[in-house]
Amino acid sequence: MEGKEGHFTFAPEGETGTCYVYEGPVRLWHWINAGSIVVLAATGLLIAHPFPSVMGEASHHFLMGDVRFVHFVAAWLFGGGFLVRLLWSLVGNEYSRELFHLPLGDGAWWSSLAYEIRWNLFLEKRARKYYGHNPLAQLAMFIFFVLGSVFLILTGGALYAEGLGEGSWADHLFGWLTPLVGQPQDLRTLHHLGMWFILVFVVGHIYMAIREDIVGRQTSVSTMVGGFRIFRK
C-alpha cells in the first residue's frame, strides 16, 4: 500500500499485508547513527570525566587524545550522516520525510497522536496500524532527535571550532554560536545537556520499538532491519 503525498495516513484496521517503509539508505543510516551516538556519549563522558591518570612520560601515552579522536570520528559520522539523511529525505520515499516534517496542519495526524497517547496510557484497547511512524514516535523523534541532533552538532561544532582556532572553517561555520549562548563554558554545559536530552530519547525509543513489536500489530525492529512492515491481525 502507498500513502498519499501530503496527507497523513494510517493503515486500515484490517490491514494484514506488508509495506516497504524504510529504504536501504535509511536503514543503513539508522544503525550507523545509533552506533555513533553510543560512541559519542561514551567518549563524551570520558572527555568530561577522564580515566584514572596514567603515569610516566607524556610522550608515551595518548589516551585522552585517542578518546577525543574517537569522539570526533563518531561526530563526523553522526553529523555527516545527519546531513546525508536530510538530503535523502528529498529523494527518498514518503516515509523518509516523516522524520523532518511534522504534518501539524493535518487534523488526522493530531487525532492519531491523541489516540497514541491514550493507547500508551492504556486507555485504548487496540494498537493502531501505521505504514510509517506513528505520530507519537514521529513527534518524539522530531523534538528529541532532530532538534537534539541539530543542537549537538551546532554546540559540538562550536566546541570543535575552539580547538581549530579563530578563522578556521569550523569557526566560520559554528563560531557565532558561542557569544550567543554566553561563553565557552556555557557551550560545554549545553553540549553536555544535549547529550542527556538525546539519551533520554534513546531509552524511550528503544523501549517503544521493542514493545511495538510485541504488543503492536505490526513489525517494528525488523522493519528497521529489512525495510518491510508486516501487519498482523
Add this chain to the structure above:
Amino acid sequence: MSVYETQGFRLDNSGRRVVVDPVTRIEGHLRCEVNIDSNNVIRNAVSSGTMWRGIETILKGRDPRDAWAFTQRICGVCTGVHALVSVRTVEDALGIRIPENANIIRNLMHATLYAQDHLVHFYHLHAMDWVDVPDALKADPRETSAIAQKISRWPNSSPGYFRDVQNRLKKFVESGQLGPFANGYWGNASYRLPSAVNLLAVTHYLEALDFQKDIVKIQTIFGGKNPHPNWLVGGVPCAINIDGDLAAGAPLNMERLNFVSEIIDRTIAFIDQVYIPDLIAIASFYKDWLYGSGLSGKNVLAYGEFPDRANNYHPDNLLLPRGAIVDGNLSEVHPVDLRNPEEIKEYVVHSWYRYPDETKGLHPWDGVTDPHYVLGKNAKGTPTNIQELDEEGKYSFIKAPRWNGHAMEVGPLARWIVGYVSKKSEFKEPVDDLLGKLGLPVSALFSTLGRTAARGLEASWAAHKMRYFHDRLMANIRGGDTSTANTEKWEPSTWPRECKGVGFGEAPRGALAHWIRIRQEKIDNYQAVVPTTWNASPRDPKGQIGAYEAALLNTPLSNPKEPLEILRTLHSFDPCLACSTH
C-alpha cells in the same frame, strides 16, 4: 550647626565646609569634607566611602573553597591578603590543618605584599604630598648626588644619573603634557624639601616604579600571577619537586626557589638602601609637621600576623604583635578575641545600610549587609548630586566597627605601637633608632609622619622576614618535607552539616578578619571587617569618630583651596575604599 566632644576631640561644624572628592592617589572612591575655622584650621571632618559592591551578599550560597577568589577581588592593591584570610577562615570553620611548607609559602607571599605595597604607597601614592615634583628641575644634580651618597650606598647615585632623570623630567614638563602631575599643588607653602632632595625623590619614584614589579614575581612564582595570585584551602597549590622525576615541570623546583631567593636579596637591598634613607631624609625636613595624631595615641588595634609555625594562631607564635591599647594607656596591651560576640561589633547608624535595630551593633558572625542609600536631612544637593553630606544622618558605605565600644586605629603604626610598648626589641630598636636619627621624642610617633615612618620600618622588617622564611623553606625541604597541601577534608562530604569560623591577619593597612558560617556545604553568611573599615569608619550611635576623621582635626591648611594637608594625613593611612566597603 553643632558642636560636641567625643574621645577627647571637639567637633565644630560651624566653619566653612571644604569638600575633597575624589580623594586621589588611593584605592577606590573616598570623599572627604571638613569644616575650617577662620584660621583655616580643621574643626570637623567627615570621611565617606562612596562605593559598594556587595561581595558579602554575592558569597552567600557558594562553595567555601571558592571564597578566597571572590574575597581576593575585594582589592587588587592589597592583592592576596583577603584570599589568605579567607582560606584561614574556611580552614578554621572546617578544622583543616595545613602543612608547614604551606604556612611558610603563604608567609612569603604575604611578606612580599608588605614590601611591594608599602614601597608603592610611599613613592607613588604618598610622596607627592611631601615632594614638589617640578621643583626638582631647579636642583643641581651634583648636590643630589652628594646627598644620595651620604645617606646610602645605593649604587645609582652619580651626578650623571640624576642629571639624566632631571633632563627627562624637563623634557616631559616642557612637552606641555603634564599627565599625572597636572594640577598638582606645586609651590604650596607646605612643601619644605630643598630642590636637591626633591630630585632625589623624583628619581626614586621612577626607580621604585621599575623595581616594585620585580618584588611581586615571588607571588607569581608561588601563585601563578600578580595581581591576584592563586591560593588553596588546605595549603598552597604549588607542589614541590626538587629532584624527583619530572622536577623540571614542577611548580616549585630548585630554579624557582633560587629565583625567589634572588628577588628577596634585591628587595632587602632596595628597601634598606633606597626607601629607608629617603624616608629619613624627607622626614628630617618635616619634623615639626606633627599633625594627624588622631586615634593613634589613644586606641590602636592589631590582630597579629605571620604564624611562625603552621596552624598556631596564638599571639606567641605570631611574628607581628597582637593586642589592643585603649584610652592612651600604653602600659596595658589587652588581649583580643575575635569570637567573643561582645568585642567586635559593626554599627550602621551613619552608614548606608539597614539593621532591624540600629542603636545596636552586630558581631560579624551575625552580621547583616543590607544596603540603604539615603542622605541626612541637612545634606546639600540632591540624592544624585551631593554638594555636602550630613554627618548627622547616614553618610558612608563604610560600616562603623568598634572594639569593646571603641573606635580604633589599625595599620603599621598600630602594629608598631603594640610591638613597641610590648618591649619587643625587634620593634623597639628600629623605632628608637629612627627617632634618634631625627631627634624626635616617642610622642612624635603619634602623627601623620609616624604612620608613614612605621610603614617604612615595617617594609624593611618584612623584607628581612622573607629571607627568614625562605631559609626555613629550604631547611624543611632539606629535611625531606615537601608536603604543600592537606586534602583530608577537601571533599564537602567530610564536612559537618553546620559550622562557623573566623580567620584573621594583618593586611598592609591593618587588622583584617573574615567570619564565615557554613551550612550544608555552602556559605550561609560571610562578613569581612577590613582595615580601612576601621580607619575610615563613620560615626557610631554615640557620635564617636573614626581614625581618619580624628586625624584630620586641628590641622591647619596653608591654602584652603589646595587640600594638600588633608591628602597628606589621609594618605598616611593608605586608604583603600574597595576594601573598606567591599
Add this chain to the structure above:
Amino acid sequence: MSETVYEVMRSQGITRRSFLKFCSVMAAGLSLGPAYVYDIARALETRPRVPVLWLHGLECTCCSESFIRSSHPLAKDVVLSMISLDYDDTLMAAAGFQAEACIEDIMKKYPNEYILAVEGNPPLNEDGMYCIVGGKPFLEQLKHVASKAKAVIAWGSCASWGCVQAAKPNPTQATPIHKVLPDHQVIKIPGCPPIAEVMTGVITYITAFGRLPELDREGRPKMFYSQRIHDKCYRRPNFDAGQYVEHWDDEGARKGYCLYKVGCKGPVTYNACSTTGWNNGVSFPIKSGHGCIGCSEKDFWDKGPFYKHLSNLTGFGVEADADELGLIALGAAGAGVAAHAALTEIRKPGKEDKEASSGESGHK
C-alpha cells in the same frame, strides 16, 4: 607645544639607532613583520602623546596594579613617553575639583582625540549611587567622558563583562561599559586582571599605528585573545596523554600533570597567559600549579565551582551540574519505561480484545 613621542625619546638620550631598534622590538612584540618597523617609527616621530583619561568605577584597582607591572615597555616609559595619562585617580597628583578639571581640560583641548580607558563598571541600581564620584553617579562621568572619546578601552573583566560585583545576585546591578555606551566600539581587554604586557601592548599598538587593533566577535583584540589557555598550555601533552592531577599535592601535581580534573578552565578561556605569561613571563596560574579559573571570560564567577569541570546550574531551587541533572532525567526515563513495561505486562493491551475499536481507515 606638544612634543612627539620620538622627540621625547631623543631628548632622553635615546639615539636614532636605538630608537629604530625599539621600533623593531615593538613590531616583533606585536607579531608584525619587519615592514612595520618604519610605520611605527613614523608614527612615533610625528604624533604628540595621546591623552588618556583613565576612569575608575566599581572595581578593585588591580587592573591599575597590573598595568604598573609592565616590563616591556616599562610602565614608566608608557606614562612618560608614549601616552599622556591626564586623568587616573590612583596615580594623579591633583585631587577634588583640581582633578576633575583635568578631565574638562582634555575634553576641551583634544575633543575626539583622547582615549577613554575604563577600569571597573557603573552600577545602575540606586540611580547609580553605589559608585559616586564627585557627588554624582560614576555612570554620569563615564558617559560624559565617553562623549568625546576617540576610542574606549575596557580594562579588565569588570569593564568588559561586569566581573565579581556582577556575580549573582549582582546587588548593585553592575553593568559592563559597552551596555551603557551603545554608540561606541569598546575594546575589551578582559582578565581579572589583564596581563600587564597585554595592556601596554594594546596601548602601544594604538599610539604607534594610530589605529585600533583588529577585534574579534566579542570586541577583544585578536592579537592577544584569539587562543585559549589550553591551546598553548605546556601541560597539553599531559592532557592528551591522560595524565592528571587527581588531588592537590599528589604525584601528578609534583610532576606538573594537567589540571583538568581539578577544574582547570583553560579549555574554555581565551587569554594570553599560556603564551605571554605573567609578570614578564615568570609564570602563569597553571605553571604554578593551580588551574585556570577562566578570569577573562564573561561571567566566569557564576560558572563555578572552580574546582569542578562542570558548572553548577541553579534554578528550580536545586543546584546540580549537567551530569547530575542528566542522570536524574535518564533515571526518570528508565523508571518510566520499567513501570510502563510492567503495566504492559499486567494489562496486556491489545491481547484480550480482538474487535476493532477504530474501524475506519485513515485514508481521506
